[in-house]
Amino acid sequence: MADESSPALKEIFNAERLQHIATEMTAVYPPFEATRFLKLAQSGLAELSVMQRMARVSECLHALLPLDYEASLEVLRALAPRLNSGFVSMCLPHYVASYGTHAFDVSMDALKYFTAFGSSEFAIRHFLRSDLDRSLKLMHDWSLDDNEHVRRLASEGCRPRLPWSFRLEQVQADPRLASKILDNLKADTSLYVRKSVANHLNDITKDHPDWVLDRIEGWSLDNRHSAWIAKHALRSLIKQGNQRALAIIGAGGKPEVEIVDVKVEPPVIGLGEKITLSFAVKSTVQSSQRLVIDYAIDYVKANGSTSAKVFKLKALTLPGHASEVVSRGQQIKELTTRRHYAGRHAVHIMVNGERLASTAFEILA
DSSP states (O other): OOOTTOHHHHGGGSHHHHHHHHHHHHHHOTTOOHHHHHHHHHTTGGGOOHHHHHHHHHHHHHHTOOSOHHHHHHHHHHHGGGOSOTTGGGHHHHHHHHHOTTOHHHHHHHHHHHTTTSOOTTTHHHHHHHOHHHHHHHHHHHTTOSOHHHHHHHHHTTOTTOTTSOOOHHHHHOGGGGHHHHHHHTTOSOHHHHHHHHHHHHHHHTTOHHHHHHHHHTSOTTSHHHHHHHHHHTHHHHHTTOHHHHHHTTOOSOOOEEEEEEEEESSEEOTTOEEEEEEEEEEOSSSOEEEEEEEEEEEEOTTSOEEEEEEEEEEEEEOTTOEEEEEEEEEOOOBTTBOOOSEEEEEEEEETTEEEEEEEEEEOO
């Protein structure tokens, strides 16, 4: 997911969208004060991030709905299918989290309903924080639901390190708390759900790698859905060269290969330009090998030191004494998550977690 400060992302909640929300609210609740809503919602809008804009819409809806909580939810339920953006519809779960923690059953039912239009993943964490056991019990039931959006919420909502949200410290400390939910979804037929399960498990590897490895080693990876989850759940450990993780995906052996013809072109660039990394992987044995190939760039920091970032390249089965040319282009540009500094940037080729060759490029001041 893009950084929430992205200017383009903020424009999801622009003046035109706010007008759309006001129009649709008036359609489902004629007494709605659309003009007042627009005035309140647009005040200082330019300075707000996308998540702050979402909160603003929720606050304005609350200010202009002179109804009790349950009656307001009925209006918002009618509004949900009329909104023209799944992301915008997430203001409705935000409303539930902001004004409905006192009514657990009604609110959780509303989150289950709203999640099909966007996602209730952020909102449900407030209920997990205030009543963890009760929330997880209900989410366990949701993990068996026929609706893929509801099943996905069961996993995504209790991720210990969900981006753009606060951490769930109890789940982060003890992954067993949500393990039954993940067990129910470990072979889910929906890619939408499988991505969430893989991301949830990848979160756990940051704190409890052996717990995740023990669990996945007990799965039947003959099931292609479980195998997909395992591969993506272990991506951080695979980048680190964790031998157990590599073995699970069939690439745990020592790579019997040579890396030749390594080069980065052009070797000297300015910020914003593109480099192309290329090399050949050459087998030195008769038998075929399962290989996971990554590369790392040692980014120069402001103080002159470096920090490595690992990138996925490809996984392949290399026949005996065969070779394969690998190439990857990458634009070196400023990101919200990374600044670039002038200097020599080393590039390392890694196969099955082992660093086998290196080259470099230089960024000019």
